[in-house]
Amino acid sequence: MKKIRIIPEWSFTDEAGKRLDPQLFGLLQAIHQSGKLTVAAKGCGISYRHAWNLLNKWTDFFGLALVEMQRGRGARLSPLGEKLLWAEQRVIARLGPQLESLGSELNLEIQQLLEGVKPVLRLHASHGYAVALLPKFATDLQLDLQYCSPREALAALNRGACDLAGFHLPTSATSGPLIQAHRRLLKPRSHRVIRFITRCQGLMVKPDNPKRIKGLPDLLQADVRFINRQKDSGTRALLDGLLREAGLSMRGIRGYELEEYTHSAVAAYIAAGMADVGFGVEAAARQFGLGFIPLASEHYLMVCHGKSLSDPKFQRLFELIESEAFKTAVAELPGYSPDRCGEVCDVDELFAN
Numbered sequence: 001m002k003k004i005r006i007i008p009e010w011s012f013t014d015e016a017g018k019r020l021d022p023q024l025f026g027l028l029q030a031i032h033q034s035g036k037l038t039v040a041a042k043g044c045g046i047s048y049r050h051a052w053n054l055l056n057k058w059t060d061f062f063g064l065a066l067v068e069m070q071r072g073r074g075a076r077l078s079p080l081g082e083k084l085l086w087a088e089q090r091v092i093a094r095l096g097p098q099l100e101s102l103g104s105e106l107n108l109e110i111q112q113l114l115e116g117v118k119p120v121l122r123l124h125a126s127h128g129y130a131v132a133l134l135p136k137f138a139t140d141l142q143l144d145l146q147y148c149s150p151r152e153a154l155a156a157l158n159r160g161a162c163d164l165a166g167f168h169l170p171t172s173a174t175s176g177p178l179i180q181a182h183r184r185l186l187k188p189r190s191h192r193v194i195r196f197i198t199r200c201q202g203l204m205v206k207p208d209n210p211k212r213i214k215g216l217p218d219l220l221q222a223d224v225r226f227i228n229r230q231k232d233s234g235t236r237a238l239l240d241g242l243l244r245e246a247g248l249s250m251r252g253i254r255g256y257e258l259e260e261y262t263h264s265a266v267a268a269y270i271a272a273g274m275a276d277v278g279f280g281v282e283a284a285a286r287q288f289g290l291g292f293i294p295l296a297s298e299h300y301l302m303v304c305h306g307k308s309l310s311d312p313k314f315q316r317l318f319e320l321i322e323s324e325a326f327k328t329a330v331a332e333l334p335g336y337s338p339d340r341c342g343e344v345c346d347v348d349e350l351f352a353n
Contacts, residue, residue: 003107003135006099008091014061024058024066027051028077028085031067035074086272089288093264097127097147104135104145111142120144121313124153125166126234127262128300129283129333130197137326141316149232154185154303163308164194164317168234168300169350170241171198178237179351188347192309194302195343196321200335201238202295204267204278204285211276214293216246219253219277226255227266227275235263238296239279264288282335294335301350309344318342 010022030040041051059065066081077085108120120142125131127147135143148156150167157165167182205213211224219226229236243250250256255275260266263284269275271288285292308314320326327338 004103004110006103006106008095008099010088012061018061020058020061024054025085025088027054028066028081031075031081032077032085035076037067037069037075040075082272086268089268090265090272093262093268094260096264097262100132100135101146104143108142108144119311119313121164121317122146122162123164123166123302124148124156124162125164125302126150126153126168126300128166128168128199129263129281130199130300130330130336130338131166133326133329134320137320137323137329141313141320150234151181151185151232154182157191157303157305158185158187163304163313165303166196166300167303168199168238168298170238171297171299178234178241181237183347183351186303186347190305190307191303191347192306193345193347193350194304195340195345196300196302197330197341198297198299198337198339199333200282200294200297201235201280202282203293204270204280205291205293206270206273206276207289207291209291213277216242216248216295220248222254224254224277225275226253226258227269227278228256228259229263229266229279230259230261233261235280238298242295283333286334292335 010025011019012022013019026044027040027046030043031037034040034043037051037055038048041048044051046054055065055067062080064080065078066084067075068078069075122144123131123134124146126149131145135145146162150165153162153165153167156162169179169182203213203215205211211218211221213219213224218224229239240250258275260269260278263280264287266278266280267284267288267290270278270290279295282292282294284290304314321338322342327341330336330338330341
């Protein structure tokens with residue numbers, strides 16, 4: 001089945017209306033990774049001459065070089081080239097979940113027009129690398145995946161706006177503001193919990209960790225710049241809980257008020273040199289070549305109404321998440337494990353462990 005993917009694209013136009021094709025971004029990424037224009041051009045499927053002409057066109061357009069060529073040392077991005085590359089990475093990381101949600105809606109509408117109305121499993125969930133795999137494996141399941149905060153997902157389940165809500169909890173915590181906030185939205189008599197994965201969260205730092213950051217107390221150093229997650233995210237709630245447990249003041253963290261909306265956006269922000277450290281999952285750190293300091297593990301869970309478990313679309317979901325192919329894909333994500341994936345428990349049992 002053909003599916004729509006929505007991908008942001010840059011448009012560069014000068015005062016005269018001259019417009020350049022943003023094919024350059026792939027070349028910049030390849031030069032950043034390889035350090036050689038010949039290797040970068042081959043990786044992009046273009047000739048060396050075409051790559052060189054492309055760089056010259058963009059240099060003329062901006063009036064500054066995007067790549068610095070050094071005899072015997074290959075090629076490296078100029079400050080402008082780095083700014084453009086990381087700006088693109090940050091845009092993709094920041095907008096990715098929203099575009100995926102919109103793509104899910106459009107694909108569902110088109111599929112229903114082509115094949116007729118079929119049962120749809122509506123999943124509202126906190127964004128994560130493992131849950132993002134579900135649409136790729138949902139070949140026998142019509143899945144409408146909408147990303148939102150954990151609290152919004154649970155509230156949507158309670159008002160009937162979705163069939164399944166995804167959220168995450170620390171593996172070792174049974175009390176505290178985060179736990180209490182989720183417990184207020186969970187209904188022990190009617191809700192059932194589907195275990196999904198476990199994942200590791202911690203500090204993402206620049207390569208080689210130049211600030212020598214080892215843990216949360218180092219966030220209070222005057223020369224350390226931090227980038228945070230948005231206030232209603234589960235990751236932000238986890239960080240705030242860890243800071244409270246350690247007796248550390250949030251007001252002493254430089255950049256605590258600055259927010260990004262996904263793990264990958266935080267990682268891209270650090271990789272771009274705009275911050276020294278952030279908090280998120282290990283998979284995001286590795287994706288952007290960052291160092292990682294593990295601090296907490298957490299369960300990513302899904303909640304539904306108990307009566308829904310016998311529905312055929314839920315049975316298809318269980319077949320998906322319990323398949324070896326899906327569990328292998330999860331296990332390949334750094335810091336992720338398909339631990340007890342597909343196991344069902346009640347709410348009281350979840351908080352008793």
